[in-house]
Amino acid sequence: MFTSIDPATGTPGASFAELTAAELETKIQRAHDAYRSWRITDYATRTDLLERIAEQFDANAHRLAEIATREMGKTLKSALAEVEKCAAGFRHYAQEGPAMLAPRAFPGGTATWHPMGPVLAVMPWNFPYWQVVRFLAPTILAGNVGLLKHASNVQGVAAAIEEIVIAAGAPAGLFQNLPIKSDKVAALIADDRIVAVTLTGSEGAGMQVAEAAGRALKKVVLELGGSDPFIVMPSADLDLAAKTAVTARIQNTGQSCICAKRMIVHADVYDAFLEKFAAGMQAVVAGDPMESATDMGPLSSEAQRQTVLDQIAMIEAQGGKLLFGGEALPGKGAFMSAGILVDVPTDHAVAQEELFGPVAMLFKADDIDAAITLANAVPFGLGSSIWTNDADERARFERDIEAGMIAVNAMLASLPHAPFGGIKRSGHGRELGPYGLHEFMNLKTVLG
Template sequence: MKSINPATGEVRRTFDELSDAELEQRLARAAETFPAWRRVPFAERSRLMAAAGALLVAEKEKLGRLLTLEMGKTLASAVAEVEKCASACRYYAEHAERHLADVDLSSGDLRAWVRHLPLGPVLAVMPWNFPFWQVFRFAAPALMAGNVGLLKHASNVPECALAIEDVFRRAGFPAGAFQTLLIGSKRVSQVIADGRVVAVTLTGSDAAGQQVAREAGEALKKVVLELGGSDPFVVMPSADLEQAVKTGVTARMINNGQSCIAAKRFVVHAAIYDRFVERYVERVKALRVGDPLLPETDVGPLSTEAGLRQVEQQVDDSVKAGARCLWGGRRIEGRGFFYAPTVLADIPPAAPAFREEVFGPVALLFRARDLDDAIRIANDTPYGLGSSVWTHDAAERARFVDEFEAGQTFVNAMVASDPRIPFGGVKRSGFGRELARLGILEFVNQKTVLVKDAAAQPARPEAATE
């Protein structure tokens, strides 16, 4: 495995994959650790998770630099990502016990409740675009629930994968509570099939999700999938146009355009379309592309040469199909994997950009005749992860909230993940939820308990209902 600096194309470090014997050792350690870890009281789990969060805060500059060097995000966004991981650790350290408390089902002479119990070793197959955040939003709730974690990270971020394992180790977690598996994608099937692994979560492409879901299904194992997105960003006439334009540029170019929940398709009402486009392109032209370690840089490189080639091909083929390129539309020559911030308009249905997720700094503009047409265009995608609408009309807001085919709808705000609210999608964007209470409930046994004893009561307080 190679750690390559996307800003220069240079190989930083190389790593050997685990041998079969080393992989077996880690799987055995996970299985051996689980029985003791599940019995660790919440107070102790909370203390350890808070310690992991504190380490992240203390080392955010060092860890942020690692993220930048290994996958190319700007240094400011990398440090912010590490801080966000710390917030997830704090959130679950504070709220996990309440989220997992017994739910009393007693009625009359019936004494029954639901108890939430851990499942065992859970495999997380994670992507490179948010190398720390994607992992911690799985690991914090999974470990606090009493499970143990096995991380198969993307092969181009091995240093990040090992650094995360090191954070949990130094925070005081048992050695088998969270382990990184340096293996290639072809060996994921072997781990899923292993009887000691009880569940799988994956964040990645819909193709990867199909494969993991198929293999987990064959093994009858629980799976959570967070897959691709082609999120709509709808702007209506009542919106604050300047704020919508400003936020829209940020929402598309965040993480160098490599985010599942980035705004990708800008659906703008015809009454304000021309004004929106003029101001949007003006702001995109002002973006500074360059070394992600420099504070003045707005957009850094794509993470890999393969990713750069794919975006280049999608844009070129879309223009050939009839789309108009209003700005950008080219790779930036020189070292590294840079692609110019790009704006496409008048995109025909035959163009790749009309249906495919473009994972790079490419904004797609669509003109909507009216409210119904805006909803139609927004939903005309195989994906359904996030959605954003900009309107101050209450009736319009109600329509979008009810009719957007997406796992999340943000009104007058950019879609973003937050430990306090559930995260996930519908359609080809996957199923299941991460974060908040719904996220921690994904990998527990929601066991129904009935006791034929009038004096019996749940041993733990009733869970909060939010």
């Protein structure tokens, strides 16, 4: 049994029964059967369904947003924005997707894209709708079918997504929610009826899924953690950089793989940036996520807050200094204050970890070489944000930053048309854009 807990109040919400072994088997077979017919549908049938799903997201936006806020604590306004983004994602693949599947001619033949079968998605709680849509929209367009194992604390969201897809008129078995625990995932991956798996989550979960996929010789896409650098050079617009840095750190209460977590600032502008950034972080309003004036809701759970507090304590024990904030707020709920850490020892293991909460680590760099070295001195390589108005500096960063994505003079974001993913321990493979669509398709060569 899964029970939702409102992290803003600690109050239990709806409960959801875990699938029995027989029920799980029925769903897998239903997916297998659905694929046999869906794979041969034409693109118009698939894109029409994508458009109808988008309409359902729009029509149910407020209800869907409230479920996410109650289950994992994001502000209602950010949950509404997430639902709107989901509708845009479905429409993107409906409108642009068929062109991505056009055959590619080469001397003597063509290369054509074909579906593969049921795809299993193991998804996290932090963007509980958008993470699913990133896999589901291209899955439907490709002619595949989808199975969702969602995080335990967002089972209401998972059920709602399935309801939306069914209400849009999807064939039975095209997309199914699997309310199961993580210990069932390896057996699912080994099942011959499931052809591939995609996971967004922690390093540990990624290693387990990758191992299971490797044993079954199945395609896997992994989007894991990140400790994204936010680099500020002297030529940058400091006011805009500092303002954006606040949003980039506290969005989703700091619980995003592409949140800016390490602010790396050139020595010449370090003090000026810190003054502006600190003022912005101190002004962050943490409170009831249903209220429009709230900037930041609670963390997803008491356990998640304690993890962040423990990380801060370890950094302080190694000589780091908490300038302000970074503390549990009194009263009900998993709230904590936004904060800034300085003098973090870069050679200590804790500085290599991902801080999944609203606390920034601030570092000083003497020059561009030092900034790049600091940026790359972690095992992650997901995203990054660089702030410079110098063309030569921009070229250096684009070439030398070890990451799958770079935002220039802007906050990094995931977009339906832009490839999303990382390198190193941040995973492999890509979501979104044509590359995410092609990940789980068979590129078939036809000669003659």
